[in-house]
Amino acid sequence: MRADARRNLEQLLAAARDLVAEKGAGVALDEVAHRAGVGIATLYRRFPDRSALLRGVVLDALEQTRLAAEQAAEEHDDAFEALAAYLRAALELRVSAVIPQVLDALDLDEPELATACEASARATERLVDAAHEADSLPADVTFADVGMMLVRIARPLPGPMPEELKHELARRHLELFIRGLGGEHRSLDGPELSRADLADLAHPGNTLSG
């Protein structure tokens, strides 16, 4: 593969990741190509259609996330600190901003994607479980709660703010959330969803009840 071709491929993936996070899976492909600094034809040469591009972005993001989770577990003895470190890393990777945007534009059941999802989710779940066992994360805060709050915080706020400020605020609000997780706790109402419950929502045909 020629050097310029590889560079363009990477720039396309980065541009697609950012734009999908900001504008959703339906973003104009011309815009992706332009942000990547290449012509539209180059995009179509690498990714035959929109779905292939989204697949590429998601696979990339999931793999990086899995690595971040494993690295966080390694580098921190304290289970809560490990979880916090992972959340900070995941925010920077934008994975939680990208995945939800493509949920209904991409078939996550397809083997390669499903495997990546599973591996990434499992690594995250280990961090949550460890924090539960160490009693440093309230028992009523589930995997789904943590994951969804990360999605809420990672999604760019709408409005005419500079992108950099948006990102700084996301970091700040993640810290606010992490701080809240550590404090004292009263009881929490509402659906306590486990990872299995989340999987069941995606595949209502499975053995678990709805």
Added chain:
Amino acid sequence: MRADARRNLEQLLAAARDLVAEKGAGVALDEVAHRAGVGIATLYRRFPDRSALLRGVVLDALEQTRLAAEQAAEEHDDAFEALAAYLRAALELRVSAVIPQVLDALDLDEPELATACEASARATERLVDAAHEADSLPADVTFADVGMMLVRIARPLPGPMPEELKHELARRHLELFIRGLGGEHRSLDGPELSRADLADLAHPGNTLSG
């Protein structure tokens, strides 16, 4: 005004509020009419164009929010409880899901809208200030932090979940956030934006520096 006409008008506003919250300001007007159970012509008879419809939705939401803030202040002696009650009410009103979606499709400087914004924000700010003074809200958590977290929590999560479950989860995550606000606190980094800072972001030409 004929009785059916009034009913249709209310249904149009409700449908537009929900759909704008879910899909953004660019939602297809045919879809709004359909969800409201009326023909597209009826929508155009009430609102000559998209902008008029958005204005109607926003004015309605802001007014209800202001009332909710004032009512929360009245009904609760404890400042923190008043703030929490307001946040719960605002979530139900969907105001924080609607406003950000229309930020760049509507001119908020226009007198009638600006007045409503100002009144609503001022009522909310009073709740935040009171909680600060009562030392029940950490000093480094600003008006902007609370408002933006409410936006993050109120925005519907993407994905193929039933709407009702999404709403239940939003309530649950708001409780998680409120719980976190009350706990012990370490220091919080990042931009500490006041209401004035927020206003300056919207109107960079004002006296405040950027």
Added chain:
DNA sequence: GTGAAACGGAGGACAACGCTCCGTTTCAAG
């Protein structure tokens, strides 16, 4: 009972986007 007001939905005009084609440029091996 009656007419004015409100209604629904088909359809033409228009804008935006997807994707292809082809002449031009860039790389790297001999």
Added chain:
DNA sequence: CTTGAAACGGAGCGTTGTCCTCCGTTTCAC
């Protein structure tokens, strides 16, 4: 340096989806 294969950019056509109007039909209220 030469050369050809590979990669590139962007104009442009076809399609899709949305806006908004027009007009025959229905509903309300006096």
